[in-house]
């Protein structure tokens with residue numbers, strides 16, 4: 001694995017947001033090495049925001065993410081498909097090879113070992129024969145497979161997936177879930193934002209149910225129980241988008 005010894009990722013009183021407006025409040029928890037964690041919750045709950053922070057793309061407004069010596073560079077991050085530019089003029093092989101960039105640099109050439117790794121990744125996701133195809137000619141499911149092939153080449157110990165199964169068919173979902181189990185069997189940590197609770201129950205032992213704050217974090221079946229889901233919906237509906245400051249911070253300030 002292209003990574004240092006695994007350490008837990010600790011979220012310490014973590015508050016995240018944009019332009020000082022909090023989107024996720026006071027999150028506490030620990031993601032153990034090798035964990036399979038689903039992040040679920042209503043629209044706008046802060047799921048993608050949390051993933052961006054775990055990927056090192058968003059600095060906390062408060063609190064911290066402790067990585068035990070690892071850096072965000074040791075994380076492979078798959079953004080939501082809407083945020084990916086598939087019109088980029090590149091063929092599938094070169095796109096998958098971009099996963100090797102942290103090892104070889106932006107303009108470094110691929111040696112034989114890296115080329116073999118790229119070919120194997122393409123085969124693993126079932127896209128052999130598509131190597132020369134332009135990215136913008138791939139179907140949605142094929143594009144998702146290509147993105148997973150790039151993650152294989154990245155070879156990181158922590159893999160973050162933002163809604164990896166939107167608009168793809170059952171067969172592709174099954175293949176990609178098999179890949180996720182393989183990653184976990186290799187000791188990698190996988191954190192995935194999921195809207196489909198059945199997939200969370202099937203493939204992710206742990207779930208964080210988020211609605212701007214932590215509603216539940218633990219065994220997936222317990223976290224996604226009816227009572228918690230109802231609470232998440234109510235919290236989300238009650239959230240005041242115009243609130244510029246975190247209410248709990250305000251209260252703490254008044255107490256002191």
Ligand SMILES: Nc1ncnc2c1ncn2[C@@H]1O[C@H](COP(=O)(O)OP(=O)(O)OP(=O)(O)O)[C@@H](O)[C@H]1O
Pocket residue numbers: 018023041042043044045046047048049050
């Ligand atoms: N770049 C941004 N600038 C300002 N506000 C943002 C930005 N990105 C997200 N937000 C706001 O942060 C909050 C959380 O958004 P986020 O995308 O994390 O939610 P989500 O749980 O992933 O939602 P969904 O299920 O709809 O994808 C929302 O209120 C959103 O409008």
